[in-house]
Amino acid sequence: MSEPPVPEERRRASHADREHVVEQLRVAAGDGRLTFEELEERIDAAYGARTYAELEPLTRDLPANQAPVVQPATERSLATRVTGKPGRRWSVALLGGVDRRSRWRVGSTHSAVAMMGGVDLDLREAELESEQVTIWALAMMGGVDVIVPDDCELDASGFGLLGGFDEHDKAAPPPAGAPVVRVRGLALMGGIDVYRKARTRPDSAGGELTQ
Numbered sequence: 001m002s003e004p005p006v007p008e009e010r011r012r013a014s015h016a017d018r019e020h021v022v023e024q025l026r027v028a029a030g031d032g033r034l035t036f037e038e039l040e041e042r043i044d045a046a047y048g049a050r051t052y053a054e055l056e057p058l059t060r061d062l063p064a065n066q067a068p069v070v071q072p073a074t075e076r077s078l079a080t081r082v083t084g085k086p087g088r089r090w091s092v093a094l095l096g097g098v099d100r101r102s103r104w105r106v107g108s109t110h111s112a113v114a115m116m117g118g119v120d121l122d123l124r125e126a127e128l129e130s131e132q133v134t135i136w137a138l139a140m141m142g143g144v145d146v147i148v149p150d151d152c153e154l155d156a157s158g159f160g161l162l163g164g165f166d167e168h169d170k171a172a173p174p175p176a177g178a179p180v181v182r183v184r185g186l187a188l189m190g191g192i193d194v195y196r197k198a199r200t201r202p203d204s205a206g207g208e209l210t211q
Contacts, residue, residue, distance in 0.1 A: 011052050015175065021046045021055050026199075028062050043198055047172040081151065081179050087129040093117030093142065101125070110135045114142030114190065123181065124149040124199050134182045139163065139190030148181045148196045150174065156194045158185030169196040 022043055029039040042058045049055045087105035091098045091112045098112075101122035108130040112119045121135065124147060137144040137158070148154045150171035158165030165185050185192040 081128050083127045091119045093119045112137045112144050114144050115140045117142045119144045122147045132180045137185035137192050139187045141189045143191045146194045150198045153178050153180045154196045156183040160187040163187035163190045165192045167194045171196045
């Protein structure tokens with residue numbers, strides 16, 4: 001005798017299912033229905049969900065019609081990230097600091113140089129000039145921090161001489177065909193830290209784009 005079918009709520013969730021729920025949560029946060037703390041908490045729960053039963057409560061208190069039509073994760077990543085428009089090529093900190101975050105556009109190649117200073121590059125809301133971006137990082141008695149969003153693939157490698165190059169990637173795997181961000185670094189008596197983190201701010205976050 002054949003086994004009874006598995007109930008819908010006990011079926012295993014896919015990466016696409018989790019991304020669909022995360023997109024609904026981001027839209028809800030953009031509408032003011034969730035605080036950023038609630039958004040971050042629910043996104044973490046969504047990425048950790050194994051079944052539909054674990055995903056369903058995360059959007060139960062949200063309007064059923066508030067979610068947009070969701071494209072496949074790969075198309076959504078490319079559409080919102082890659083513009084083909086020229087972006088910034090340099091970030092240089094000499095006895096000072098450079099901080100790029102929120103909405104800005106990064107070039108297909110970008111050089112980050114910190115000499116007795118610091119450079120912070122946060123790509124979580126940035127636009128990309130192309131589907132493959134390479135960041136060259138040099139830290140001399142200074143520091144370079146790079147944050148890559150979870151809808152991009154990270155390829156990081158570097159070397160530290162009397163310094164350190166560290167990679168921290170705790171985000172969920174990127175969707176197939178996602179944009180690739182390569183980070184190549186050299187730390188001379190300094191430090192380079194590369195992070196890959198979930199986007200905790202909705203796509204509708206305000207702010208002017210800086211090129």
